Amino acid sequence: MKDTHLAERVDTMTQLKISARHVNVHYGETHAVKDVSVDIDANSVTAFIGPSGCGKSTFLRCLNRMNDTIDTCRVSGGIRIDDEDIHDRKVDPVQLRAKVGMVFQKPNPFPKSIHDNVAYGPKIHGLARTRAETSGIVEDALRKAALWDEVKDRLDAPGTGLSGGQQQRLCIARAIATAPDVLLMDEPCSALDPVATAQIEELIDDLRQSYCVVIVTHSMQQAARISRKTAFFHLGSLVEFGETDRIFTSPEDPRTENYITGRIG
Amino acid sequence: MWILDAIFSLPVLVVGLAILGYVAATARAHATAGSNFGTLAAQPRAHGTNAFFSVLIPAVGSFAALSLVRSIGLRQGVETLSVRSIFWLVLSVAAIGCIDAILRSSAGFRARVASEAWIKSLLIAASAIAILTTIGILWSMLFEATQFFRQYDWRDFLFSTDWAPNFRGNSALGILPLLWGTLYVSFIALAFAVPVGLFAAIYLSEYAGQRMRSVAKPMIEILAGIPTIVYGLFALITVGPLLRDHFAQPLGLGDSASSVMTAGLVMGIMLIPFVSSLSDDIINSVPQAMRDGSLALGATRSETIRNVVIPAALPGIVGAILLAAGRAIGETMIVVLGAGAAARLSLNPFEAMTTITVKIVSQLTGDTEFASPETLVAFALGLTLFVLTLGLNVLALVIVRKYREHYE
Ligand SMILES: Nc1ncnc2c1ncn2[C@@H]1O[C@H](COP(=O)(O)OP(=O)(O)OP(=O)(O)O)[C@@H](O)[C@H]1O
Ligand SMILES: [Mg+2]
Numbered sequence: 043m044k045d046t047h048l049a050e051r052v053d054t055m056t057q058l059k060i061s062a063r064h065v066n067v068h069y070g071e072t073h074a075v076k077d078v079s080v081d082i083d084a085n086s087v088t089a090f091i092g093p094s095g096c097g098k099s100t101f102l103r104c105l106n107r108m109n110d111t112i113d114t115c116r117v118s119g120g121i122r123i124d125d126e127d128i129h130d131r132k133v134d135p136v137q138l139r140a141k142v143g144m145v146f147q148k149p150n151p152f153p154k155s156i157h158d159n160v161a162y163g164p165k166i167h168g169l170a171r172t173r174a175e176t177s178g179i180v181e182d183a184l185r186k187a188a189l190w191d192e193v194k195d196r197l198d199a200p201g202t203g204l205s206g207g208q209q210q211r212l213c214i215a216r217a218i219a220t221a222p223d224v225l226l227m228d229e230p231c232s233a234l235d236p237v238a239t240a241q242i243e244e245l246i247d248d249l250r251q252s253y254c255v256v257i258v259t260h261s262m263q264q265a266a267r268i269s270r271k272t273a274f275f276h277l278g279s280l281v282e283f284g285e286t287d288r289i290f291t292s293p294e295d296p297r298t299e300n301y302i303t304g305r306i307g
Numbered sequence: 308m309w310i311l312d313a314i315f316s317l318p319v320l321v322v323g324l325a326i327l328g329y330v331a332a333t334a335r336a337h338a339t340a341g342s343n344f345g346t347l348a349a350q351p352r353a354h355g356t357n358a359f360f361s362v363l364i365p366a367v368g369s370f371a372a373l374s375l376v377r378s379i380g381l382r383q384g385v386e387t388l389s390v391r392s393i394f395w396l397v398l399s400v401a402a403i404g405c406i407d408a409i410l411r412s413s414a415g416f417r418a419r420v421a422s423e424a425w426i427k428s429l430l431i432a433a434s435a436i437a438i439l440t441t442i443g444i445l446w447s448m449l450f451e452a453t454q455f456f457r458q459y460d461w462r463d464f465l466f467s468t469d470w471a472p473n474f475r476g477n478s479a480l481g482i483l484p485l486l487w488g489t490l491y492v493s494f495i496a497l498a499f500a501v502p503v504g505l506f507a508a509i510y511l512s513e514y515a516g517q518r519m520r521s522v523a524k525p526m527i528e529i530l531a532g533i534p535t536i537v538y539g540l541f542a543l544i545t546v547g548p549l550l551r552d553h554f555a556q557p558l559g560l561g562d563s564a565s566s567v568m569t570a571g572l573v574m575g576i577m578l579i580p581f582v583s584s585l586s587d588d589i590i591n592s593v594p595q596a597m598r599d600g601s602l603a604l605g606a607t608r609s610e611t612i613r614n615v616v617i618p619a620a621l622p623g624i625v626g627a628i629l630l631a632a633g634r635a636i637g638e639t640m641i642v643v644l645g646a647g648a649a650a651r652l653s654l655n656p657f658e659a660m661t662t663i664t665v666k667i668v669s670q671l672t673g674d675t676e677f678a679s680p681e682t683l684v685a686f687a688l689g690l691t692l693f694v695l696t697l698g699l700n701v702l703a704l705v706i707v708r709k710y711r712e713h714y715e
Contacts, residue, residue: 108603113517140605150596153619162614163604213600220604 058125059084059224059254060105065119067100067109074100076278077119082271087246087255089265089286092275093301098258099147101275102226105256106142107135123224140167143222147229147258149209151201151216156193159201159212160184163220179219186248187215188241206233214242218249225249227257231264243268262302266290274298313394321366321401328358328405332412339413349418357418358408360425366401373397448693451686459680464687470650472670472681480684482691484650488567488660489695492646493635495571495656496578501628503575504582511583512590513612524587531580535640542573542645555657563647565659570645574638581631589623590616622707629703633696639664663688 060082067075075097082088090098100109107128109115121128128138140163151159160180163169170176180197184190189211193199201212210233217225227246231239246268249255259265265272266286273283274295282289282298293299333355340351373393380387412418456464459480467481507527511520547564550572555561593616601611617624639662647659648669670685677683 106603108599111599111602136602136605136607138605139603144603146596146599146603148596150594150600152597152600152615162601162606166604166606166610166614216600216604 057084058082059123060256061122062101062104063120063122065101065104065117065121067097067104067118068116069100069112070114074278075104078275078280080273080280080283082254082256084254085250085252086270087250087257087268089269089272090256090258090275091260091262091265091272091301092281094260096275097278098275099228102144102228102256102258105224105226106139106144108139108144110135140220141222142224142226143217143220144226145210145214145217145228145230147232149206149213149233151204151209151212153200153202155198156184156201156204156212157197160215160219162216167220169219169221180215183215183219184212186218186245187211188238188245189215207235207238210234211238211242214245222253224254224256227255229258229260232260239264262290274301276301310391310394314390317370317394317397320398321363324366324401324405325359325362328362328408329355331405331409332358332418335409336412336414336418349416349420353418353422354408354412354416357422357425358405358412360422360429361404361408362401364425364428365404366397369400370397445693448686448690451683452690454678455680455683455687458683464684468652470666472684474673474679474681476679478681480680482663482688484652485661485663485666485688486691487652488642488646488650489636489662489664489692491567491656491660492571492574492642492662493632495568496574496635497628497632499572499575500578500582500631504579504627504631505586505624507579507583508586508590509612509617512587513608513616524584527580527583529580530576531584533577535577535638536644538573538577539640539644542569542641546573547645550657558657560655560657563657563659565645565647566657567646567660568656570642571656573645574635574641577638577641578631578634581634582627585627585630586620586624589620589627592623593619625703625706629699632699636692636696636699637664638662639668643668663692667692 058081063079065075065078078101092098103109104117109117157180160183161176164179170179231242246255269286272286272289274281276297282295333351336351336354373388377388464480464482468483469479469481470484471479547569550569551564597615598611601615642662642665648661648665649659651660667685667688670682
C-alpha cells in the first residue's frame, strides 16, 4: 500500500514539488502521524481527507515546519520541497514559511486593520516599495479571496471585527499576498457559506496554474470538485493516496470506502 | 456598663439569628414540600439563603444608619438615640427579618429570586463603600487645602520656585522644586524599569524554556516583596556612594551621595517586577494562533513580537507602566534615603533633591499646631499628588480606549 503513489505517478508531465518519506510526528507520548510517505505535484491541488483527529493538520504543519513552534512536538523522517531537505541545517524555517504559505483551520486575523492584515507579509518581505504598490497588492489579494467588494470601503476597520467567514477569507488574502510557492490550506471553507465557498474554490482553481495547493477538507464533494489527487488519512496513517477520481470511484482499501460512503468518521 | 458588652455581643447575636433563620427556613421548606420537591418554587437551600440575608443585611444597614443619626445628633449637642435603643432597634430588625423569612418559606415563595436581590444589594453596597471612600478622601483633602489657600496665595504655591518653610512664619512654600523632584525621580525610575521589565517579560514569555521560566519569574517577583525601607538602605549605603565615586566626582558633577540618580535607579529596581510580571501575564494571554499566523507568513520571532504580540498586548502593558508610575510618584522611603530632603530645582541628576511625598511627611512631623500654613501646606501637596495620579489614570484610560476602538 505504501508505494501505491509511486505507481500512480504515471503522468510525468507534472513536476514533483513536495516529497515526504516516512514522516512520524509525536506530541509527547501521542503518536499523531505514523510513517507517512507522499508525493505532491506542483501546479495541482492535492486534498487530504480523513476523520477528525487523524493527523491531517499535524502532517500539513510539518510541510512548513510550523510544528517547530510546539515544544512537545517531535517530527522525524524526510521532507523535500523542490528537492531540498527542509530539515537541512542550511534551510531557514523563516524563509521556508515565506515560500510555503498557510491558512489555518481557525481564522486568526491580527488585531490590526484589514489593510494592515493583508499588507503584513509584503511589508516584512519587502515586496512593495511604495504605498501605492502595497495597496495594489492588498487589493489584488482581497479580490482573489472574494472579499474585496465587502470591505473595500472600510479597509481601516479592524480585521477582528469581520464575521467568521470574512475573517477566513481575510486570512486567505493574507497568505496569498506574500506570494508563496506552496499554499497549505487547513479546512479553509469550514466557516463559509456556499457562495463564498464557491468563490474560494474558484480561487483555488486559479491558483493551481502557478501554485502547489494542499487542502485539508471534510467535504468529499469539495475534494472531488477541486483536487487532482486525494490522500486519505486514518488514525495517523496514510491509508490511500491517488487520483481523486479513482479514490472516489474505486477505492482499494475498505477503510477508504467506508469513509467516503459515510460509514466511519 | 452592661450596654458595652451588649454592643460587642450584637454581631454575634445577629449572625446567630441569621444562622437560625437559615436552618429554620430550610427545614420549613422541606416540611411543606414533603416528599415532592416539584411543588417548591425553589430548593430548600435557597429559602435558607434568603432567610440568612434577610437577617444580616437589614441589621447591618440599620446599625450603620442609626449610628450616623446618633453621631449627627451628638455634634449638635443632643442625644437623639441612646446606645441602648440602637442595640434594641437593630436586634428587633434582625428578629423581624428572621421571623418574616421563615414564615414566607413555603411552597409558593420564589426564594431564589429574593436572595438574588439581596446579593445584588450586597454588591452595590460594596462598590458604594469604595466610591464613598474616594469622595471622602478628596473632600477632606479639599477642605484642609482651602484652609491653606486662605492663608497663602495659590499663585505663590503653584508658581514659586522657592521652598523654604519656616516654623516661625513667613515661609516660602512654592511647590515647583518638589514637583520637579518628583517628576525627575519618577522619570529616571521609569526610564530604567520600563525597558528592563518589558524586555525581561518578553524574554520570559517568548524565549525562555519552561524550566528557566519557573525559576526566573519567582526570583523577579521577590523584588516586589522587599520593603521599600530596605531599598532605601540599599540606596543610602551602596548605590549612592557608588554613583558618587564612579560617576559624579570623576565627571565633576558634584560630590553628594544622595542624588536623584540614586533614588531613581533604586526605585527603578523596585518597579521592575511591577512592569515585568504584569506584562508577562498579558503577553502570555495573547493567543498562540496570533503568533502562528505571523510565523506562517515568514516573519521571524522578533518581528512577530514587535508587530503582533506587543500591539495586541499594548493596553495591558500601558496599564502596567502606569501602575508603576503611580508607585514611583507616591514613593517616599527610597527618596528620603536616596535623594535627600533638600528641595532644589536643578537639571543635574547627581544632585540631592526631594519630592512632594517627603515634604508632606516632614511638614506634618514636629509639634506645630494644625492651623499654620506650614502644616496645612501638606494637604495642598497631597491634593496636587492626587490630581497628578488622577491625570495619569485618565491618560491610561484614554490610551487604552483609543487603542481598543482601533483594533477590537
Ligand atoms: N498541540 C498538540 N499537542 C498535543 N497533541 C496534539 C496537538 N495537536 C494535535 N494533537 C493530537 O494529534 C492528533 C492529530 O491531530 P490533528 O489536529 O492533526 O487532527 P486533524 O486530522 O487535523 O483533525 P480535525 O479534522 O479535527 O482538524 C490528535 O489526536 C490530537 O489530539
Ligand atoms: Mg485539523
